[in-house]
Amino acid sequence: xxxxxxxxxxxxxxxxxxRWITTTNHKDIGTLYLWFSFIMLLIGGAMAMVIRAExxxxxMQVVDPNFFNTMTTMHGLIMVFGAIxxxxxxxxxxxxxxxxxxxxxxxPRMNNWSFWILPFAGTMLVSTLFMEGGGPAxxxxxxxxxxTTFAPDSTDFFIFSVHLLGFSR
Amino acid sequence: xxxxxxxxxxxxxxGTVILFGTGNAFAGFDELNLRRGVTDISNQVYDLxxxxxxxxxxxxxxxxxxxxxxxxxxxxxxxxxxxxxxxxTTVEIIWTxxxxxxxxxxxxxxxKTLLALEDTRDADMSIKVTGYQWKWQYExxxxxxEDVSFFSVLTTPREQIEGTAExxxxxxxxxxxxxxxxxxxxxxxxxxSNDVIHSWxxxxxxxxxxxxxxxxxxxxxxxxxxxxxxxxxAELCGKxxxxxxxxxxxxxxxDFAQWAxxxxxxxxxxxxxxxxxxxxxxxxxxxxxxxxxxxAACHQANGQGIPGVxxxxxxxxxxxxxxxxxxxxxxxxxxxxxxxxxxxxLSDVDLAAVVTFERNGFGNNTGDVVQPxxxxxxx
Numbered sequence: 105x106x107x108x109x110x111x112x113x114x115x116x117x118x119x120x121x122x123r124w125i126t127t128t129n130h131k132d133i134g135t136l137y138l139w140f141s142f143i144m145l146l147i148g149g150a151m152a153m154v155i156r157a158e159x160x161x162x163x164m165q166v167v168d169p170n171f172f173n174t175m176t177t178m179h180g181l182i183m184v185f186g187a188i189x190x191x192x193x194x195x196x197x198x199x200x201x202x203x204x205x206x207x208x209x210x211x212p213r214m215n216n217w218s219f220w221i222l223p224f225a226g227t228m229l230v231s232t233l234f235m236e237g238g239g240p241a242x243x244x245x246x247x248x249x250x251x252t253t254f255a256p257d258s259t260d261f262f263i264f265s266v267h268l269l270g271f272s273r
Numbered sequence: 274x275x276x277x278x279x280x281x282x283x284x285x286x287x288g289t290v291i292l293f294g295t296g297n298a299f300a301g302f303d304e305l306n307l308r309r310g311v312t313d314i315s316n317q318v319y320d321l322x323x324x325x326x327x328x329x330x331x332x333x334x335x336x337x338x339x340x341x342x343x344x345x346x347x348x349x350x351x352x353x354x355x356x357x358x359x360x361x362t363t364v365e366i367i368w369t370x371x372x373x374x375x376x377x378x379x380x381x382x383x384x385k386t387l388l389a390l391e392d393t394r395d396a397d398m399s400i401k402v403t404g405y406q407w408k409w410q411y412e413x414x415x416x417x418x419e420d421v422s423f424f425s426v427l428t429t430p431r432e433q434i435e436g437t438a439e440x441x442x443x444x445x446x447x448x449x450x451x452x453x454x455x456x457x458x459x460x461x462x463x464x465x466s467n468d469v470i471h472s473w474x475x476x477x478x479x480x481x482x483x484x485x486x487x488x489x490x491x492x493x494x495x496x497x498x499x500x501x502x503x504x505x506x507a508e509l510c511g512k513x514x515x516x517x518x519x520x521x522x523x524x525x526x527x528d529f530a531q532w533a534x535x536x537x538x539x540x541x542x543x544x545x546x547x548x549x550x551x552x553x554x555x556x557x558x559x560x561x562x563x564x565x566x567x568x569a570a571c572h573q574a575n576g577q578g579i580p581g582v583x584x585x586x587x588x589x590x591x592x593x594x595x596x597x598x599x600x601x602x603x604x605x606x607x608x609x610x611x612x613x614x615x616x617x618x619l620s621d622v623d624l625a626a627v628v629t630f631e632r633n634g635f636g637n638n639t640g641d642v643v644q645p646x647x648x649x650x651x652x
Contacts, residue, residue, distance in 0.1 A: 162440060162444065162445075163433070163434055163435065163436045163440065164434055164435055164436070165436060169512045169513060169514075169515065169516075170512045170579065170582065173509065173511070173512065173514070176509075235581075236580060236581035237579075237580070237581030237582045238581070238582070241511070241512070242509065242511070243509040247469075247470050247508075247509075249468070249469050249470075249486065250469040250470065250509070250510060250511060253468075253609055253610070254406070254468065254469055254511060254610075254611050256581060256582060257581070
């Protein structure tokens with residue numbers, strides 16, 4: 105095996121979906137973060153629309169109070185942990201290596217891994233909406249004891265997903 | 274005094290600017306602005322708010338004036354050359370001193386107001402305020418109404434909330450038993466909670482105070498005019514957070530004494546009723562009213578509850594199970610859940626009625642009749 109063929113293989117990148125799943129390129133990972141952030145922005149934004157539709161006039165029209173509180177809570181969590189933080193990380197991943205003249209992020213495989221935790225954490229957070237008792241309805245500041253003793257069972261999933269969202273960057 | 278003069282001077286200066294600049298665009302300003310309220314403290318808070326507001330306006334206008342002037346006057350097309358000096362101690366001292374003076378100038382009046390707001394010493398009367406999901410309890414600790422204690426629950430009909438009836442004037446701001454205080458007395462409020470964090474807020478008093486379980490926060494007021502002042506719970510406390518208003522009624526001293534006497538007489542009459550034997554029909558009628566006031570928020574008006582959050586009464590394990598267990602859970606609550614100990618909240622008559630109603634309403638038809646004396650025995 106000559107050195108030339110080894111060199112060629114080194115440049116053989118996976119294509120299709122595997123390119124995105126296995127990428128260690130800081131720009132690709134930045135792009136993934138930005139797309140995730142954008143999708144979460146739309147989901148969180150849709151929840152804001154539910155809130156505003158209910159508040160459009162006094163009284164109860166569209167949703168019941170418990171679901172309304174779930175919407176305000178999930179909107180806050182999704183916007184902070186799902187949209188703003190990954191959005192910032194996406195821009196940082198894209199720009200900072202270029203700004204400081206580095207060839208890539210340090211520990212590029214870990215950079216890939218930290219992104220791919222996000223979709224699972226985000227899915228787990230959104231899935232609480234479909235659990236018995238509903239999603240978290242105690243405000244995104246989750247003050248105890250409303251968020252502990254008085255919270256629905258899905259709170260365990262919410263706590264785990266917020267931890268994952270937190271350390272995926 | 275200085276602050277007030279400064280405020281007046283600044284107000285009149287900018288008032289003039291606004292009048293000439295924008296015509297009557299500020300006509301609705303009072304509606305958008307912080308409300309002045311009805312007490313000395315709320316007026317102090319309002320004055321402080323306006324003082325700080327106008328300081329911010331002056332700082333903002335001054336900074337942007339310099340900025341815009343510099344951009345236009347020293348632009349490249351006019352041949353401006355950048356200065357080449359490296360540092361200037363004079364400039365640094367000036368831009369440290371000015372913000373320092375501005376901040377201290379704001380901190381002094383702010384601290385004064387805050388201290389007055391927190392000074393609950395030498396109160397004439399104390400009332401303990403306890404937040405519950407989702408109502409308020411008021412207990413009079415001293416004065417003419419000593420030992421009077423009651424719950425204050427929303428009275429706005431469901432039809433108004435659901436939009437099938439015209440909304441009333443005080444929609445979601447009306448309760449069955451308002452907290453009543455005498456005017457011209459310094460009232461101290463001791464505020465705590467039975468379950469989650471609530472916040473007791475009457476905007477006209479100029480403050481709100483968190484009700485935290487396990488802690489007692491305090492606040493005070495002294496009202497000048499008899500009247501009804503309305504507020505709300507101001508900390509998200511669960512499903513019916515928007516449905517636990519505060520209604521504060523200020524009465525003259527004579528009217529307050531009369532009210533206190535009436536409350537005590539009412540409590541005595543209720544104690545007498547607890548020793549009588551009630552008929553099933555009377556218990557069912559009273560029980561339905563008690564249920565709708567105290568239970569329907571969680572267990573729902575149709576007794577179905579909310580799956581996964583609040584268990585249903587209709588066909589529920591407790592309501593068709595052994596009677597003694599049913600009475601026990603209603604009187605003592607269920608620790609670790611939202612089920613409160615209603616023994617501390619309701620009279621024996623109310624408890625007997627509501628248990629009877631729960632065991633025979635919603636198609637439960639157990640045929641059990643609970644007398645007030647049964648509750649007295651079970652306590």
